[in-house]
Amino acid sequence: MAMQDSYNRTIDYLRISITDKCNLKCVYCKPKASLKHFSGSEVLTSEEIIRLVRIAHKYGVKKVRLTGGEPLMRKDVVQLISSIKRIGIPDLSLTTNGIMLADLAEDLKKAGLDRVNISLDSMNAERFKTITNGGDLDRVLKALDAAEKNGFSPVKINIVPIRGFNDDEIISFASLTLSKDYHIRFIEFMPVGCNEIWEKGKCISAAEVIERISTLGELTHLEFKGKGPSRNYQLKGARGIIGVISPITDHFCKFCNRLRLTADGKIRPCLFSNVEIDVRTPMKNGATDEEIDKLFCHAIEVKPERHLLDKDTNSSKFLQAMSKIGG
Ligand code: SAM
Numbered sequence: 001m002a003m004q005d006s007y008n009r010t011i012d013y014l015r016i017s018i019t020d021k022c023n024l025k026c027v028y029c030k031p032k033a034s035l036k037h038f039s040g041s042e043v044l045t046s047e048e049i050i051r052l053v054r055i056a057h058k059y060g061v062k063k064v065r066l067t068g069g070e071p072l073m074r075k076d077v078v079q080l081i082s083s084i085k086r087i088g089i090p091d092l093s094l095t096t097n098g099i100m101l102a103d104l105a106e107d108l109k110k111a112g113l114d115r116v117n118i119s120l121d122s123m124n125a126e127r128f129k130t131i132t133n134g135g136d137l138d139r140v141l142k143a144l145d146a147a148e149k150n151g152f153s154p155v156k157i158n159i160v161p162i163r164g165f166n167d168d169e170i171i172s173f174a175s176l177t178l179s180k181d182y183h184i185r186f187i188e189f190m191p192v193g194c195n196e197i198w199e200k201g202k203c204i205s206a207a208e209v210i211e212r213i214s215t216l217g218e219l220t221h222l223e224f225k226g227k228g229p230s231r232n233y234q235l236k237g238a239r240g241i242i243g244v245i246s247p248i249t250d251h252f253c254k255f256c257n258r259l260r261l262t263a264d265g266k267i268r269p270c271l272f273s274n275v276e277i278d279v280r281t282p283m284k285n286g287a288t289d290e291e292i293d294k295l296f297c298h299a300i301e302v303k304p305e306r307h308l309l310d311k312d313t314n315s316s317k318f319l320q321a322m323s324k325i326g327g
Helices: 046-058 077-087 101-111 125-132 137-149 168-177 207-217 280-284 289-303
Strands: 013-019 063-068 089-095 113-119 156-157 183-188 218-220 231-235 243-244 258-261 266-270
Touching: 046 077, 046 258, 046 266, 046 280, 046 289, 063 077, 077 089, 077 101, 101 113, 101 137, 113 137, 125 137, 156 168, 168 207, 168 231, 168 243, 207 218, 207 231, 207 243, 218 266, 266 289, 280 289
Parallel strands: 013 063, 013 258, 063 089, 089 113, 113 156, 156 183, 183 243
Antiparallel strands: 218 231, 231 243, 258 266
16 A cells, blocks of 8 residues: 655655664764764664564555664674565665675675665775774775675665865766766765764755766766656766765755654654654554554654755754664
8 A cells, every 4th residue: 555645745665774883983974972872672673673664565665775873783684684575675775884795795685685875985095994984995895896796786876075075086986987887876965963064065066066077078867767866867978877866955855755764763754854753662562553553654644845954954953863863
């Protein structure tokens, strides 16, 4: 049964943060003040996650993405993927920093994972280390190879270009699509949980990214397919695709088809609103499926028409870090 929200958008996509822990500390993702992690008992168990996916599937969810924190840090991630796939989710994907992916790629594929997005903000080993607070670029490069080898297609790379930080790599990232069939996706820097370093001037708009990349050669705007937030382009003769995601300068709320489930069991209808529907407490207290169904449908009903980030970037001031909500 497909569900529509109050603005006639079909909601068929659930992003699940399966842990708020991460093995990197990207400077733009986490606030400087040390974050307290959820305690083990606060995080949803795999049974609870599976139960919620089953309910979401009943109400028309066809696409599930596991994220975090770093989803591959969760010890039961392979079993979790296999159980979610068995529910009948046709499009099951994962967003990862890639640090542990080379070791797990084969098992994840066998378990039924369809696609991966790998976050990578610099191809320079020293800079990568600085951005991630100690991360090893080589492991991410190995992850890209492992993703290709194991048939996770298309491999998507997420980069957040930040002015004066890594924006001099926009062109080299885009050039990768000439030889590889990667989808390189440039995401506008958002003021989420990282207010110490966020400034409007540091956010590079999707329009500026495209303007810079067009110096590389003829760039074709590809027809908008599906419901994803990415507007896609291709360089002449390229194998891969370039995408821009513009939550700040050109919000895509009209097409938003998603709900988020936080690691501690709250359904969040919009990334940029603090409205959350707690499903963990009722599950712990023995709620029936009918009761959880109602909460799930309520989350769809209260999904806001749009966020107001382009009007008021302070509106995100009280948002938790992405690692808690699930980026
Ligand atoms: N650990 C995984 C990873 O690194 O991909 C998944 C979680 S991470 C929070 C998911 C995505 O959120 C990453 O691609 C990251 O670049 C993005 N992200 C985090 N903070 C952001 C911000 N302030 N603005 C834009 N994107 C952000």
